[in-house]
Amino acid sequence: MARHRGRGMAAINYPIGMNLGGDPSQALVHSNPSGKFTVALSSIDLGQGMKSVTRQICAETLGVPVEDVYVDTADSDTGPHCMGSFASRGTHRVGNAVMAAAKEARGVMMEAAAEELEVNASDLETDGRGNIHVKGAPHRSISVKDVAIAAQFRQGKTISGRGIFLVPLSDVDPETGEMSPATCYAHACLVAEVEVDDETGEVGVIRMDSAYELGRALNPRLVEQQLVGGAWMGMSHALYETTEPYYPDPKQGPRDFVEYLMPGPGDICPHDIAVLERPAPDGPFGGKGPGEMCANPVLPAIANAIFNAVGVRIDELPITPEKVLRAIKAQGGARPQTRR
Amino acid sequence: MAKTPLQFRHNGRDVALFVDGGTNLLVVLREMLGDVTPKFGCGQGGCGACTVLIDGEAHLSCLTLAEAVEGRAVETLDGIKTGPNLHPLQRAFAEGFAAQCGYCTPGMLMAAKALLDRNPQPSREQVVEAISGNICRCTGYEPIINAVLAAASSRASA
Numbered sequence: 035m036a037r038h039r040g041r042g043m044a045a046i047n048y049p050i051g052m053n054l055g056g057d058p059s060q061a062l063v064h065s066n067p068s069g070k071f072t073v074a075l076s077s078i079d080l081g082q083g084m085k086s087v088t089r090q091i092c093a094e095t096l097g098v099p100v101e102d103v104y105v106d107t108a109d110s111d112t113g114p115h116c117m118g119s120f121a122s123r124g125t126h127r128v129g130n131a132v133m134a135a136a137k138e139a140r141g142v143m144m145e146a147a148a149e150e151l152e153v154n155a156s157d158l159e160t161d162g163r164g165n166i167h168v169k170g171a172p173h174r175s176i177s178v179k180d181v182a183i184a185a186q187f188r189q190g191k192t193i194s195g196r197g198i199f200l201v202p203l204s205d206v207d208p209e210t211g212e213m214s215p216a217t218c219y220a221h222a223c224l225v226a227e228v229e230v231d232d233e234t235g236e237v238g239v240i241r242m243d244s245a246y247e248l249g250r251a252l253n254p255r256l257v258e259q260q261l262v263g264g265a266w267m268g269m270s271h272a273l274y275e276t277t278e279p280y281y282p283d284p285k286q287g288p289r290d291f292v293e294y295l296m297p298g299p300g301d302i303c304p305h306d307i308a309v310l311e312r313p314a315p316d317g318p319f320g321g322k323g324p325g326e327m328c329a330n331p332v333l334p335a336i337a338n339a340i341f342n343a344v345g346v347r348i349d350e351l352p353i354t355p356e357k358v359l360r361a362i363k364a365q366g367g368a369r370p371q372t373r374r
Numbered sequence: 375m376a377k378t379p380l381q382f383r384h385n386g387r388d389v390a391l392f393v394d395g396g397t398n399l400l401v402v403l404r405e406m407l408g409d410v411t412p413k414f415g416c417g418q419g420g421c422g423a424c425t426v427l428i429d430g431e432a433h434l435s436c437l438t439l440a441e442a443v444e445g446r447a448v449e450t451l452d453g454i455k456t457g458p459n460l461h462p463l464q465r466a467f468a469e470g471f472a473a474q475c476g477y478c479t480p481g482m483l484m485a486a487k488a489l490l491d492r493n494p495q496p497s498r499e500q501v502v503e504a505i506s507g508n509i510c511r512c513t514g515y516e517p518i519i520n521a522v523l524a525a526a527s528s529r530a531s532a
Contacts (some may be wrong), residue, residue: 081475081512259471259513266514291420291509299502299515 036231038370039240040343044334047221049216050314051123056200059123061131063092063139064194069164069179069187071096071139076113077128082325084124087294088132090252091318092105094138096143097160098178113198122325125252126218129318132197138195142348143178146185146193150176213325218314221247224265224331228339232368235359237340239269239303244331247310249322254309257324261307269303270296272336274353294353303321330367345369382443384409385453393444394442400424401433403450411451411480415509422508423474425481426450428457432488450462451480454487463487466525474512481508 051057062074063195077362079085085105093100107113120259139240147166149154151174160168160178167175185191204213224244230237242265279286288294297363312318335353341347345368346361362368377392377428384407391406400417403409415423422433427449432505437511440509454461459523463483466472473479489496491502502515510518 083474255471259474259517262516263474263512263514291416295504296511298509298511299505301518302515306515323500345412 036368038073038230038232038343038368039227039373040225040230040339040341040370041225041373042340042342043223044331044338046132046221046327046331048122048222048330049323050126050218050220050317051115051120051122051200051201051216052323053204053213053215055111056203057061057117057121057123057127058198058200059127060117060195061088061113061128061135061157061197063135063197064095064192065131065139065143065178065182065185067182069098069102069172069177069182069347071103071136072134073096073103073132074113075107075118075132076110077124077127078107078119080119082119082124083253084119086256087125087252087321088128091129092130092136093292094319096140096353097134097162097166099162099164102344103209104229106212109276120326122220122323122327126249126314126317126322127199129252129321130316131197132168133197133318134199135195135197136240137195139193141182142191142195143193144184146189146191147176147181147191150181150184167210179331191196198339208236217316218249218322220249220324220327222331224325224335226332226335226339228336230340230343230358230368233345235355235357237273237336237353238301239273239336241303242305242332242335244305245308245310246328247312247322248324248327249314249317250311250320251309252319252321257309258307261309261354262305262330264324264326265295265305265332266297266302268332269301269336269353272333275353276354287343331332342373343368344372345371378441380440380444382445383447384523385449385487386447392523395441398436399426399438399440399443399448402440403435404449409450409452412484413477413480415477415481420509421478421486422457423478424507425484427488429486429502430488430491432485432504432507445519449484449487450506451483454483461487462523462526462529463490466528468522470515470517470524472521473515478508478510478512482510482518486525489522490529496522498523 039074065071089103089105144155144158164178185193206213226242227240230306314322348357378395381390412435413423415421419434420439426435429446485508487506499518
């Protein structure tokens with residue numbers, strides 16, 4: 035009886051968003067008379083940081099400080115339409131919609147500023163700190179706040195913009211049925227090292243090393259957060275989580291947080307992540323989005339590592355100690371594979 | 375149902391109120407005192423989101439009968455900063471990106487505070503042990519453990 039170490043890897047090619055109906059999302063951007071901007075979305079931030087990223091995208095596009103942008107995701111009854119927060123589509127789809135809306139709003143803002151400064155709008159630029167000035171003549175300047183006040187009370191204009199992102203319809207080849215379901219793909223590779231106890235069937239994850247290519251990391255700390263947390267969810271899916279452990283018999287199923295198994299703080303392992311940035315041509319500032327793919331490679335990598343450790347191939351999730359032990363017994367003992 | 379008089383210290387302030395028999399502490403804090411920093415997660419002691427300190431020890435307020443804190447000191451996340459200054463744990467959580475959706479954060483902070491108050495220089499294993507009753511579904515725990523350790527070392531060097 036012994037504990038066996040094994041190493042497994044998996045690589046993934048992950049399409050961002052979906053294609054159904056063009057996978058649209060809409061955004062509206064407007065300023066209020068104080069020169070602060072609101073982004074109205076129906077898209078929901080589930081904790082992944084979509085509000086932060088769309089705020090950055092809007093501020094960058096408008097050319098105003100990020101503190102001057104508020105993202106309102108409150109209400110799908112009154113907000114512009116969004117397909118939803120899924121399929122790793124938030125940064126790419128919603129980000130593109132916000133960018134389009136902010137571009138339109140910026141056009142109005144620059145026109146309003148041009149009227150106040152009595153110059154041509156194309157001669158103006160933003161300084162990113164809340165001011166608009168004539169290119170090459172920073173003293174010919176007006177604050178965004180004063181532009182907003184002038185637009186509201188003198189010019190009778192709303193500084194606002196509309197944005198939508200729609201994936202171009204993909205033609206279907208009548209002969210082969212081939213089509214292009216996504217416009218951009220993210221990629222990842224992950225190596226997991228496990229330790230399998232051939233007496234109990236228990237699997238412990240010892241460490242993970244991964245590389246993720248996800249377009250431009252618009253907010254590197256949020257990307258890192260998603261990758262760290264997502265790998266934990268992948269580990270959980272691979273080894274712990276199920277609502278029907280003896281499907282279709284519902285008995286023994288978990289009823290609450292206490293019985294629904296997920297790895298706790300004592301079950302995690304070191305995870306070294308390399309983020310590679312290859313900007314997406316159609317992404318907002320090149321962003322694709324880490325989203326779901328942060329969990330995806332973990333499952334096959336762990337399954338492969340278990341095979342490498344004890345020679346059993348488990349193809350049903352989660353890979354519980356019971357399944358591992360039965361498989362080891364069925365093949366007459368652990369058969370460690372060669373390690374590469 | 376008969377009401378029971380109840381007095382205790384809530385974040386350093388004496389409070390007195392009447393509660394129904396069987397009311398739990400979480401309900402008293404959230405609904406009667408308006409302190410919504412302890413979160414309602416599972417309501418049955420499984421998730422740790424409602425963790426508060428009673429006389430300095432971490433307790434699950436959803437499983438604590440309100441009457442059991444008579445005369446005792448209850449501390450919640452609402453009371454851990456000093457004036458405008460965040461508690462070192464709060465700063466470490468923010469700087470270390472130890473929150474995503476944020477729902478577990480108040481319970482994590484209180485469990486961590488209970489640990490650091492009795493053991494200012496815990497080992498990684500002791501941090502893991504201290505937060506093992508608190509469920510986080512976003513971060514994978516690693517950033518939380520690191521933030522607690524960072525808070526401990528920042529207090530040591532302060």
